[in-house]
Amino acid sequence: MKWGIIGTGNMGKILTEAWIDSGMIEPEQLYVTNRTLSKAKLLQKNYPGITVCEGADAVAKEADMLFICVKPLDIYPLLNKIQPYLTEQQCLVSITSPYSVEDLEHEVPCQVVRWIPSITNRAQSGVTLLTFGERVSPLMKAYVEQCCKTYSKPVQIKENVTRVSSDIVSCGPAFFSYLLQRFVDAACEETKISEHEATTMVTEMLIGFGKLLEEGHYSLPTLQEKVCVKGGVTGEGIEVLEAEIGKMFHHVFQRTHRKYNQDKWELEEQKLD
Template sequence: MKWGVIGTGNMGRILIEAWLEAGVMEQQDLYISNRSAHKSSQLKERFPDIHVAADNASLADQVDILFICVKPLDIHPLLSDISNHLHHQQCLISITSPYAVEELEDLVPCQVARIIPSITNRALTGVSLLTFGKRVSPIMKGFIEQSVKLYSVPLEIDETITRVSSDIVSCGPAFFSYLIQQFIDAACDETLITKDEATAMMTEMLIGFGTLMKQGHYTLSSLQEKVCVKGGVTGEGIQILEQELGDMFNQLFQKTHDKYAEDKREISAQLKV
């Protein structure tokens, strides 16, 4: 199989690095294209056997699986340019949530799927969210699922939970990174611990926490019960969290869904033109 990536920004690059490290494909089976030639050349320097296509159309001519890693509002004009270069045996894969696979199927003659990645995929872990269009063959679906298993846990989802699933899997690392940084900063503000010390401790705690969850030693609630001794220090800290968090996460999901709805409205306006 020949793989192609249009758009080698942050997520496109993360996927390429994960694929090649996991052995999803050989370098010579990967074709890339990017609006900025500098980003493509950087990848070419690191992976000398990959192919940098002259343009998006020529890339589409040469690949079996084509990942579209561009911003949502750039997808429609891109597909308008390359649609004539696609055929039913190929599979086009979008990584962005606002475009439903059914909408993409109306724009191209090939098979269509969506795979929403996570930055955790760079460590060959975490979840990839999969949604398949009606034209995807059983053989193509099986090949994609097996390929994704090499660098993440594939989870097929329904269109109705796309946004919230992406909030957890794709946005979640950024959300919790922000909270963790605030925790570290507060520890430094309130005590004599240094930022380096607090960061090192927090990093190891998170690795240990993730390992406990992965190995199934505790659930989230049972872990809290084990650590939070009645009348102890942890209990005092939990009380503050209960008081201060309020409906913060409810508001977070409301905000991301509002943005999602705005993106979908803008996409719909594009499709009607």
């Protein structure tokens, strides 16, 4: 099975690293290209067996599994360009949320899958979000799910929860990285702890926190109950969080969905032009 990636930006690079480092595919199975070809060649430098193609059409000719890892507004022109090289036997994969699987099926003859990765996949962990088009064969579906299991936990989702699922899985690491950095900054500003000390402690705390959940020792609510002793210091901190966080996360989801709807509108306008 030959795999192809059109667009070796952040997510295209993370997918390549996750696939090859986990042993899901061999470098010789992968064909890549990028608008700035030097980025694709840099990836090839790390994994010499990869084939760098001069353009998207060359990747489309070779790949059985063809990943479209470009910006939403670049997808429609790209599909028009590679359309002559696509076949019913291929599986076309999109990693972006605004372009629905149904929309893609109207544009191409291929089997279609949406496959939303997470930066956590780089550590052979986290979730891969999957949505399958109606033309995907049972054999292809099983193959995709098995491939994802090599380095992540595949979770099949419906179209109507695509954005929020992506917010949690794909955007979540950035959101919580930001919050943790603010946590470190506040500790340094309010006390005499150094940034290095605080960062080390927060990092190790987070790793241990993840292991507690992964190994099933606690759920999120029970973990809070265990640490938050009534009348204790943790309880004082929780009261501040309850008072000051308010509707913050509601506003985060409102903003991401607003952007999602804007992107979908722009894609529709692009088709009409």
